[in-house]
Amino acid sequence: MAKLKANINVDTLNLNLPVVEGTVGYPAIDVSSLHSHGIKTFDPGFSSTAECTSSITFVDGGKGELLHRGHPIEQLAEKCEFLDIAYLLFNGELPNSREKTIFTNAIKEHSLLHDQLTNIFRGFRRDAHPMAVMVGVVGSMSAFYFDETMKVGNLNHRKLSAQRLIAKVPTIAAWSFAYSNGSPFVYPKEELSYSENFLNMMFSGPNIKYLQNPIITKAFEKILILHADHEQNASTSTVRLVGSSGANPFACIAAGIASLWGPAHGGANEATLKMLSEIRNERRIGEYIKRAKDKSDNFRLMGFGHRIYKNKDPRAIIMKATCHEVLDELGLRNDPIFKLALKLENIALEDDYFVKKKLYPNVDFYSGIVMKALGIPNSMFTAVFALARTAGWVAHWNEMLTNEKSKIGRPRQIYTGKLRRDVPNL
Ligand code: ACO
Numbered sequence: 514m515a516k517l518k519a520n521i522n523v524d525t526l527n528l529n530l531p532v533v534e535g536t537v538g539y540p541a542i543d544v545s546s547l548h549s550h551g552i553k554t555f556d557p558g559f560s561s562t563a564e565c566t567s568s569i570t571f572v573d574g575g576k577g578e579l580l581h582r583g584h585p586i587e588q589l590a591e592k593c594e595f596l597d598i599a600y601l602l603f604n605g606e607l608p609n610s611r612e613k614t615i616f617t618n619a620i621k622e623h624s625l626l627h628d629q630l631t632n633i634f635r636g637f638r639r640d641a642h643p644m645a646v647m648v649g650v651v652g653s654m655s656a657f658y659f660d661e662t663m664k665v666g667n668l669n670h671r672k673l674s675a676q677r678l679i680a681k682v683p684t685i686a687a688w689s690f691a692y693s694n695g696s697p698f699v700y701p702k703e704e705l706s707y708s709e710n711f712l713n714m715m716f717s718g719p720n721i722k723y724l725q726n727p728i729i730t731k732a733f734e735k736i737l738i739l740h741a742d743h744e745q746n747a748s749t750s751t752v753r754l755v756g757s758s759g760a761n762p763f764a765c766i767a768a769g770i771a772s773l774w775g776p777a778h779g780g781a782n783e784a785t786l787k788m789l790s791e792i793r794n795e796r797r798i799g800e801y802i803k804r805a806k807d808k809s810d811n812f813r814l815m816g817f818g819h820r821i822y823k824n825k826d827p828r829a830i831i832m833k834a835t836c837h838e839v840l841d842e843l844g845l846r847n848d849p850i851f852k853l854a855l856k857l858e859n860i861a862l863e864d865d866y867f868v869k870k871k872l873y874p875n876v877d878f879y880s881g882i883v884m885k886a887l888g889i890p891n892s893m894f895t896a897v898f899a900l901a902r903t904a905g906w907v908a909h910w911n912e913m914l915t916n917e918k919s920k921i922g923r924p925r926q927i928y929t930g931k932l933r934r935d936v937p938n939l
Pocket residue numbers: 777778781805806812813814815816817818819820821870872875876877
């Protein structure tokens with residue numbers, strides 16, 4: 514195929530701009546030379562902007578396809594563990610058995626926190642939201658890892674930082690919950706897997722033994738796998754932007770966690786559960802469906818619709834199957850909140866408005882229900898998302914620093930303020 518070119522006329526200026534094409538997906542006009550002509554592009558929210566080239570994740574919203582390093586999410590979710598995906602995102606290939614053993618052992622080794630970090634936890638109000646604690650504690654790790662072993666220009670140092678982050682964020686997340694609950698901190702255990710360790714740190718205690726259930730562990734792994742990466746979303750772009758100045762990786766990931774915390778990003782599954790408890794009764798579903806369709810009411814059915822996936826969200830299909838498996842295993846199909854969720858799912862899937870607008874339940878509708886069934890409190894939903902997304906964040910951070918053409922992110926603006934004026938004599 515002939516190389517695409519873009520022709521842009523700005524008043525009397527005629528410019529032939531190159532077009533950047535990836536291996537698959539949309540073309541992008543390379544506007545980087547426009548600034549030398551005194552022109553900028555204007556794209557609030559960046560919907561028409563490709564900020565970088567990346568070989569980590571590909572999303573085709575029309576087809577409903579999600580690929581990590583070329584592998585479809587359906588196959589990854591079926592055949593892999595979360596740590597395989599974390600390895601794949603960072604290194605480009607799935608680990609062989611030797612690489613897997615080395616990586617898994619490294620993650621286990623780094624899962625403990627420096628003992629002084631407990632003092633940082635204790636500085637928070639006891640009722641602090643776990644995400645507030647995570648932003649603070651993950652950021653504070655930059656005070657522990659900033660020496661000669663932490664040069665961002667060195668690939669081995671970046672690998673070590675990535676491993677520390679993937680290993681420690683679950684411990685920090687579980688301890689954030691323990692702290693908000695007034696429970697003692699439970700340490701990670703050598704004999705447990707990544708997901709088992711998180712569940713054990715969340716739910717066991719000095720007098721409570723947490724009994725691992727393989728269906729529950731598998732469901733939790735699926736949540737982690739499905740949330741591991743989703744190309745240049747708000748939090749990943751935040752990590753890349755912060756990292757572009759050469760900042761410490763722990764500070765970069767803390768910024769990603771802060772971005773994820775916003776209700777427009779990581780908060781949808783929490784919002785779904787809030788909506789379900791507000792609806793409360795199956796008899797009130799009709800009233801809420803009516804409100805969701807009413808243009809004069811800003812209520813929306815939370816957990817329905819997606820900005821990019823307009824035909825199907827492949828993650829939602831996988832999560833739906835897991836959701837039904839977990840409800841069956843735990844005998845929760847008749848629990849009022851889950852019954853309500855399943856009824857709402859059916860009604861919305863058959864309702865003309867939702868069918869025509871292609872508004873089907875998204876991954877967060879089901880992941881919220883699964884987490885609730887697993888006993889994970891609403892306040893921890895986004896924290897779980899953060900520990901999964903850490904795998905994607907460190908991979909993108911590393912990719913950006915590996916690319917010789919990367920430079921500090923510095924967008925411009927269109928100034929709409931006052932013109933130059935003198936300060937009056939006061
Ligand atoms: N309930 C009712 N109507 C909806 C919903 C919904 N959940 N979502 C979209 N619509 C309607 C809109 O009112 C609009 O109708 P119109 O064409 O008559 O004006 C139409 O569908 C298109 O909606 P947009 O807002 O233009 O679609 P967009 O792609 O911008 O929004 C979004 C996607 C933000 C996810 C939206 O569907 C929504 O708000 N959903 C609820 C929140 C949610 O679940 N977010 C999680 C997304 S998944 C994730 O982040 C991992």
